[in-house]
Amino acid sequence: MDEWKKVKLAGLHFEGKLSIWYRFYQSSRGLMPWRNFLNDVVSRFENPEGRDVQELFNKLLQTGSIMEYEDKFEELGAQVMARNKLLGEDYFVSSFISGLKDHIRSAVKMFRPQFLVDTVYLAKQEE
Known part of the structure; x- marks a missing residue:
């Protein structure tokens, strides 16, 4: 499966806060490679207490x-x-x-x- 399809498929499974973030993310960034997307998800939702x-x-x-x-x-x-x-x-x-x-x-x-x-x-x- 190509990397852009992985990003779209992942987005279909997001719910709640993550779903809202994903919609905004997609509208501002468009399609991007899976690794970049994964890094962005982790950066956004990693442990806030550091x-x-x-x-x-x-x-x-x-x-x-x-x-x-x-x-x-x-x-x-x-x-x-x-x-x-x-x-x-x-x-x-x-x-x-x-x-x-x-x-x-x-x-x-x-x-x-x-x-x-x-x-x-x-x-x-x-x-």
Whole structure:
């Protein structure tokens, strides 16, 4: 898929504050390459308190539902990935598992998932 289509496709999935920002962004910038767009999203929505995103990501723990944890994981994970493009799927799978509640973590690890989507699915089944 070409880079400009990725930007348009991403915009279709934005909601709330992000959707409003995206509409303004598109009208003022037009089409741009995916990497530039990703950097702009991260710059606009990164942690406003200036804390190290990598540190927050590494310390992320599930305290509520899997869905709440998944949302926060994706939010911080996107920022981490934008800063370090060399991190692979195995890093994110391991990070997700390590933040799960103990009883869920044990059950998910047993299956040795290799993809994040599978890891999240297994965690939801154990909740």
